Amino acid sequence: MSQYKHVALIGLGLLASSISLAMRRADMAARITGTARSKETQETALEIGLVDAVFDTAAEAVKGADLVILCVPVGVMGAIAEEIAPHLSEGCTVSDVGSVKRAVAEAIRPHMPDGVHLIPAHPMAGTEKSGPEAGFASLFDNRWLLITPLPESDHTAVKRLVDFWTTLGSNVEIMEIEHHDLVAAVISHTPHLIAYTMVGVADGMNRVAKTEVVNYSAAGFRDFTRIAASDPTMWRDVFLNNKDATLEVLGRFTEELFALQRAIRLGDGDFLFDYFTRTRDIRRSIIDAGQDTEAADFGRTKSEK
Amino acid sequence: MSQYKHVALIGLGLLASSISLAMRRADMAARITGTARSKETQETALEIGLVDAVFDTAAEAVKGADLVILCVPVGVMGAIAEEIAPHLSEGCTVSDVGSVKRAVAEAIRPHMPDGVHLIPAHPMAGTEKSGPEAGFASLFDNRWLLITPLPESDHTAVKRLVDFWTTLGSNVEIMEIEHHDLVAAVISHTPHLIAYTMVGVADGMNRVAKTEVVNYSAAGFRDFTRIAASDPTMWRDVFLNNKDATLEVLGRFTEELFALQRAIRLGDGDFLFDYFTRTRDIRRSIIDAGQDTEAADFGRTKSEK
Numbered sequence: 001m002s003q004y005k006h007v008a009l010i011g012l013g014l015l016a017s018s019i020s021l022a023m024r025r026a027d028m029a030a031r032i033t034g035t036a037r038s039k040e041t042q043e044t045a046l047e048i049g050l051v052d053a054v055f056d057t058a059a060e061a062v063k064g065a066d067l068v069i070l071c072v073p074v075g076v077m078g079a080i081a082e083e084i085a086p087h088l089s090e091g092c093t094v095s096d097v098g099s100v101k102r103a104v105a106e107a108i109r110p111h112m113p114d115g116v117h118l119i120p121a122h123p124m125a126g127t128e129k130s131g132p133e134a135g136f137a138s139l140f141d142n143r144w145l146l147i148t149p150l151p152e153s154d155h156t157a158v159k160r161l162v163d164f165w166t167t168l169g170s171n172v173e174i175m176e177i178e179h180h181d182l183v184a185a186v187i188s189h190t191p192h193l194i195a196y197t198m199v200g201v202a203d204g205m206n207r208v209a210k211t212e213v214v215n216y217s218a219a220g221f222r223d224f225t226r227i228a229a230s231d232p233t234m235w236r237d238v239f240l241n242n243k244d245a246t247l248e249v250l251g252r253f254t255e256e257l258f259a260l261q262r263a264i265r266l267g268d269g270d271f272l273f274d275y276f277t278r279t280r281d282i283r284r285s286i287i288d289a290g291q292d293t294e295a296a297d298f299g300r301t302k303s304e305k
Numbered sequence: 306m307s308q309y310k311h312v313a314l315i316g317l318g319l320l321a322s323s324i325s326l327a328m329r330r331a332d333m334a335a336r337i338t339g340t341a342r343s344k345e346t347q348e349t350a351l352e353i354g355l356v357d358a359v360f361d362t363a364a365e366a367v368k369g370a371d372l373v374i375l376c377v378p379v380g381v382m383g384a385i386a387e388e389i390a391p392h393l394s395e396g397c398t399v400s401d402v403g404s405v406k407r408a409v410a411e412a413i414r415p416h417m418p419d420g421v422h423l424i425p426a427h428p429m430a431g432t433e434k435s436g437p438e439a440g441f442a443s444l445f446d447n448r449w450l451l452i453t454p455l456p457e458s459d460h461t462a463v464k465r466l467v468d469f470w471t472t473l474g475s476n477v478e479i480m481e482i483e484h485h486d487l488v489a490a491v492i493s494h495t496p497h498l499i500a501y502t503m504v505g506v507a508d509g510m511n512r513v514a515k516t517e518v519v520n521y522s523a524a525g526f527r528d529f530t531r532i533a534a535s536d537p538t539m540w541r542d543v544f545l546n547n548k549d550a551t552l553e554v555l556g557r558f559t560e561e562l563f564a565l566q567r568a569i570r571l572g573d574g575d576f577l578f579d580y581f582t583r584t585r586d587i588r589r590s591i592i593d594a595g596q597d598t599e600a601a602d603f604g605r606t607k608s609e610k
Binding site: 075099124125126127128129134143144146171173179182183184186187188189190191192193194195196197198199200201202203204205207208210212213214215216217218219220221222223224225226227228229230232233235236237239240243246247249250252253254256257260261263264265267269272273275276277278279280282283284285286289291292293296297298299300 | 380404429430431432433434439448449451476478484487488489491492493494495496497498499500501502503504505506507508509510512513515517518519520521522523524525526527528529530531532533534535537538540541542544545548551552554555557558559561562565566568569570572574577578580581582583584585587588589590591594596597598601602603604605
């Protein structure tokens with residue numbers, strides 16, 4: 001399978017910069033072009049060598065590319081697709097890294113010319129940092145990359161994209177697009193919303209000072225603040241574009257929370273103990289699957305000091 | 306201020322073992338005795354040098370001690386207090402590390418003989434690990450220790466306990482007991498319940514396989530699993546014994562969650578964006594206060610592989 005010769009990165013944040021660094025690490029020979037909305041990001045990306053050339057517009061950046069990856073918030077994917085459409089090369093693949101797949105596919109698809117392969121994708125990896133300097137080459141190592149081909153997607157083009165991500169370090173899985181959005185709602189979107197909410201509650205308690213929340217955060221709270229520190233624009237777009245699945249999972253969440261709340265109110269210790277025992281097992285599985293570290297407190301307790 | 310000469314640790318889990326190791330690190334000359342319910346824990350504690358002597362009962366372990374620290378689940382504090390009461394030395398201090406202070410004080414207080422100082426305390430530190438081998442000497446470094454004296458608490462005895470914890474590495478704060486329970490509900494108890502709930506929801510979704518939850522957990526979910534991996538008995542007791550404050554905070558949480566859920570349903574992007582921007586600030590404050598690491602993803606991404 002031939003590698004891509006020219007990859008265009010639209011948007012130069014955490015994911016795009018990590019893609020570039022992982023490509024360099026794998027000695028991919030491809031030319032990398034890119035664009036970003038802010039002049040500052042453009043300059044930084046060029047300076048630190050993320051791209052071989054940077055452009056003011058997506059239209060210019062995609063010229064001649066055989067792979068275009070849209071690394072922009074979900075809400076602007078449609079507008080970008082419309083902008084780049086006339087400038088795409090015959091046979092090129094257009095993919096993305098959006099956290100939502102149905103809405104993104106629907107936003108992009110109408111603009112895609114014949115002979116261009118639209119293949120949505122979503123790396124299950126990230127950190128709470130944003131911007132071109134947030135990336136690192138190992139971000140995708142042993143993390144999963146979900147590809148959600150459309151019915152019309154060309155098998156050879158899909159295979160080529162799978163190889164690309166495998167070379168970057170990912171485990172690749174092909175998934176049906178609706179199922180992706182439900183899975184993402186469970187393991188990513190709803191947890192983020194819950195974390196944002198908990199942080200908002202703590203911040204808004206009149207009877208508890210902000211310094212108290214901050215100083216004593218090591219007792220559990222701070223683990224919510226990391227995921228609640230992610231890019232607001234990105235997450236706004238995620239929730240607006242994965243409404244149904246998120247609302248479904250939120251409904252389940254509220255139901256479960258009320259059951260636990262009722263057990264607390266009634267003093268049902270057995271219910272609580274059983275629940276807390278069951279949830280403990282899943283962490284073991286995550287560690288065994290290499291998706292987290294076994295070090296207590298994420299190893300934070302040892303390294304900090 | 307004279308140091309304690311003999312410290313008795315009742316219960317030999319994460320916190321007791323960390324107290325012992327932090328005492329050794331500080332070259333405290335005190336004799337350390339201890340007890341634990343299981344024979345295996347008793348033997349391990351002796352073997353790895355956490356205690357100078359181990360006993361089958363709390364009654365024996367406290368004999369001659371001038372500081373007794375109850376490191377057992379909140380639900381058994383009362384029974385332990387009753388057991389040790391006749392064996393406490395005149396002038397000794399009885400403290401604890403329970404996450405709840407009003408209920409613990411009420412459970413212990415009726416049993417305390419005259420001339421014994423009951424001074425409840427709560428270290429705002431911990432990991433998800435349990436048992437005598439989970440401890441480490443730096444657990445309390447730069448973490449906060451809340452002391453909630455009772456109206457009758459002797460000032461000199463309180464000062465002595467403050468010095469003890471300061472020597473172990475803690476920042477010590479004196480706090481009113483009801484306020485402690487509210488603060489703990491906000492920054493520790495409710496976040497733990499939310500995390501348990503989210504993990505329970507993911508585990509119980511019929512349409513999403515457990516392998517999917519596990520494999521893709523790096524997208525946010527796994528941060529919930531660490532705190533949902535803590536000791537089930539301890540947490541059952543916390544919720545049963547801090548019912549009012551937890552239910553109050555849960556009420557606020559549900560209210561906020563519904564506001565966000567409504568914004569998602571109505572497509573109110575501005576509301577979501579503003580909320581997510583506000584919550585981002587608090588993380589910065591936590592990092593500035595030295596209560597977390599600035600490394601992306603808790604530094605996990607760099608250290609893992």
